């Protein structure tokens with residue numbers, strides 16, 4: 127049985143039909159990459175998976191939890207599935223260490239000292255042990271994003287959703303963030319990424335899902351999908367990227 131199951135999900139914002147029957151299954155230890163044009167519904171889908179947005183129809187299941195309106199389930203779900211956004215969303219009035227230890231202290235009720243020690247270990251892991259006492263505005267974008275990843279990992283999630291986590295970064299800072307994702311993939315973290323970094327998607331993904339108009343239009347193993355897309359729309363999308371030298 128897949129770990130994350132998304133079946134025929136529909137979601138609309140007023141007049142806009144954003145998700146129109148989105149279906150995808152992700153096994154444990156898989157790294158699925160969502161690619162597709164701006165506005166096709168990638169972020170919306172990720173936000174629905176951990177209950178940040180409600181769905182209008184269809185089913186989403188993570189492990190044995192069905193994503194629903196039930197708040198107790200939503201809490202469990204958010205602990206199980208971490209999410210990292212393009213715009214880091216760190217608390218500006220808290221140091222890196224405080225940002226990372228907040229969830230474990232407040233949600234998991236881990237004593238402060240222990241939560242701080244764990245947070246420090248995570249910051250070490252993302253190469254920021256020497257920046258633990260800094261506030262976000264004294265960190266580069268790449269460093270802030272690494273703190274945000276450490277913060278998600280602090281909740282000991284079983285899966286991570288990463289939404290364009292390098293899009294707000296200067297090009298020279300992208301590598302340091304992607305290295306962490308690479309390492310998480312090697313360790314077997316189940317991940318769903320929305321990304322415009324095609325070279326990276328190709329390297330790290332076990333599966334690429336091309337999203338178009340709110341559905342997975344075509345999916346497949348990276349080599350196959352990039353080299354031999356079957357559907358005209360997928361081909362046209364990849365050709366546009368190739369022409370723009372983004373692949």
Ligand SMILES: Nc1ncnc2c1ncn2[C@@H]1O[C@H](COP(=O)(O)OP(=O)(O)OP(=O)(O)O)[C@@H](O)[C@H]1O
Nearest residue numbers: 139142144162163164165166167168169170171290
């Ligand atoms: N809160 C909202 N209210 C109204 N419309 C929204 C909301 N969030 C997203 N949308 C609309 O839903 C559609 C899909 O947006 P979404 O952010 O999921 O796209 P995306 O694939 O992540 O795009 P990008 O590649 O630019 O990040 C867009 O048309 C967007 O304007």
Ligand SMILES: [Mg+2]
Nearest residue numbers: 168169290320
């Ligand atoms: Mg998006």
